[in-house]
Amino acid sequence: MKRAFLGELEEVVLLTVAALQEQAYCALITQTIDQQMARSISFPTVHTTLQRLAEKGFVSSQMGGATAERGGRQKRLFTVTAAGQRALLECRQVRSQLWDQIPTSVVQLWGA
């Protein structure tokens, strides 16, 4: 399989899906990103991204639990697939490699 490229937005969304575990659905994902990353990504954008991730095979979905807040409508719950997991891990690995190349003193100078 050709290695799928994971865009920055996709990475964020995929990470959030992973973080939310069983509870990952579009509205909650948008809200989580909004709150935790202090970064406002619009709902349609998140939705589109999720669809793109599903097409790439990084997430799978099934319909589940309706609640009163959402007018009794079902949610589409996303889970990270094995491919998704691999992609995330790879991503992290690449980053930590780069981090490792920065001398510790420099990093300390940044105030970390």
Next chain:
Amino acid sequence: METDSNPSVTAMERLTKGKGPPRWAEWLLNHFSPPGLEDELQGDLLEMYAYWVKTVGLARARWRYVLAVLRMIRPFARFMTSRPNDYSQPSTLHPDMLLNYLKIACRNLWKDKFYSLINILGLTIGVTCGMLLLLYVTDELSYDRYQAKASQIYRIVSHITEPDKDHRMRSTQPPLVKTLKQDYPFVKNYVRFFPYGQVMFRQGEKRFYEDHIYAADSTVFDVFSYKFVEGDPKTALAQPGSVVLTQKAAQKFFGSGSALGQSLQTNDTTFYKVTGVLEDIPKNSHFTFNGLLSLGSKERRASEWDGIYIYSYLVLPENFDTKILESKFPEVYDKYMGPIFKRMGIKISYELQPLTSIHLYSNLEGESNGNIGYVYTFSAVAFFMLLLASINYMNLATARSAKRAKEVGLRKVMGSARSRLMAQFLTESVLMTVLALSVSLFLVMILLPFFNSVSGKEIQFRELLRPQYVLIALGIVGFTGFISGSYPAFYLSAFEPATVLKGAFNAKGGSFFRKSLVVAQFAISLTMLICTWIVYKQLNFMRNHDLGYDQEQVLTIDYRGRQPRQQFNSLRNTLLTNPNILDVASASAPTSHIGDRTLFTVESNTGLKEMGFRPMRVDYDYLKTMGMRLVAGRDFSEKIPADTLNSVIVNQATVQRMGWKEPLGKKVILGSLPQPDQPAQPVAQVIGVVKDFHQQSLYSLIEPMIILYRPANKVIHIKIRPRDMEKTIAFIGQQWRETYPDRLFEYRFLDQDFELAYEADEIRSRVFTAFSALTILIACLGLFGLATFTTEQRVKEIGVRKVLGASVSSVVVLLSKDFTKLVLFSFPIAIPIAWYSMYTWLQHFPYKTDIGVWVFVAACLLTLLICWTTVIYQSIKAAMTNPVKSLRKE
């Protein structure tokens, strides 16, 4: 996949009570979500909305909601390469779905052959009649529209006010249009027709009488676009002594050879050269002729203002406001005619009639035109027939809904949307109509000649293939298919799958609606039945009404001109030698065509007065020959010489009009009051009063008339014995030819004249009768289907009843009772409508039959009887069934 419906209600309530997202955005999302994503998107957006309201406030939340919706809905949503889930549904109008509807529809038709047959039969009758009637109506509406300048041509109508009477006539004075053209430049062209009536043409040794001959201005072919077979329209009537014939007339004179350049003569000195042959004037023209002569000698008289006898047409510019010209008429009248007519005590005004409205809207003296009222009536009948057939379909479809209910339930459970179910049912009804239409087209082709002969039209089948009729046919399919399919579609597709599949369904639902439809059907049929009956009764009344004289055994010969007295007397004497000839007399006109009112000066209770009466000049023995009875006084007598000048006979209407107590001996002057400068007219006395007889058909009132004596008039009446009629007539013919070798022997019986007058109504009544019979047939077909169905439903009930001891007759009564009730309900609806419309219709007739209660009673009984015969077969069959058979199952 558990869906709890309660929270949704409360959530919705909460949201709509508080400030929810914009309604329209919700609606958009509801209807235009990408397929398969409806649920999640709506839910997610609701949650997001709540979140936004909390974090950024109401206004911005609403704004964001709208933006999000607009980005998510089709066609803005991102194109999806793969299906999100397996429950996606194709569009209702997807080609695959259409094929599927058609397939299922065919299967359903085939499965219930009996009901399909009843439906298709009813629809076929409805559609066939609808098409025929529409053909009739469009033909009526097409009159004169083939003329190239149809929208610009107008006819002038004269409205003449005499001291005694009002006329509205289609004739005018000859110089009128010519003067208009000279005085007002906006009048582009004109043409006048001078009626010659029947003309005898001679061609070598051959003699022919030709009807409908006119002299016309040479402009006629600029105004009217008649098609030429031979000759040049520009020059055809330019030369004096020219004649243009129609193809039919030309064929009569010259056979199949070319007629152009041939010559015809009307008497020894007048010759006409054929300068053109026209295609026969289309049937849908208000004005037809067989030949047109050039003006010639008529031109001289064409400048006289006092005669009102020609037909004038003029051409105005496109979209011209006719009021402009009409406002000029008084001016023209005062300038040219005022002085002439003032002396006569007459006032004339004019109006313009657009060419295309003459056939349907004009009803002037001496015209027999169509009538817009009948066009409406026939359109309504066509509409009702289609409606009735549609009702049949609706009734049977909903009555049998129990059978389809499970199918609907199952389809819904399997995910069919309501729109798809409706499409399915509509396909079935449209398929049915299309089948009916194809059979109808075939039927129309076969029936058209018959329909033409009944309705007196000449409609060709190929007319049906013209685009407008194809559109009409498609319209009929669309209308009928949709009307009949829509109710079942709404009704059946609304079933709740849970209820239906549990088996708790019963067909009672909608039964009120169904019953109302049956009542409506029978109300319509009964109304038509009663109307037909009364129309028929009125026509019969007119035909059998005592006219006041003998019309069957009186032979009438028109001499066409005044006959030499000598020869008439000798003819009369020879004829009377035949024992089968009872009487011979002559009169100035046949009884059916007595001339217009002329002025007499009559002794009234307050002195001499000028008044108009219908004059008639007759021979001795006229009254006897015609079988007219005198109520007072005596007939003209050869023994009293004064009778030739100084005696008149009046009819009862005259006596009544004058208010005479003692009519005999009253003075009558033939003409106006004696003027000092004019020779005195003879003064006559009333010597007899004849019992009123009808001078015209029963469409007109009996008019006051004065009968004068004059010998050897142009119309000869011969009373003969009914036996050996042929021989007697041959004898008369032989004597006639011997006496008048240069006159044709053409005879007729008086009753033929009257048949002609009633023909138009006769035709309409025949058409009406046929269609009302078919309406009842359609209603009965529906009833038959319904009866079959309900009896089937109640088979078990009947079985149980029979086991418990019910007799066959009681079961039959039980089954027929329901339908009888429905038919009874239709009576109070139909009777007032029928009574009112017929009452209005009869007002057109001065002599009318009474409507009579028994017509209603008989029509109602007949309807009941027809209903029973329809239902009884099914009832008896059900009642005779052995209960073992019906109760065996289960």
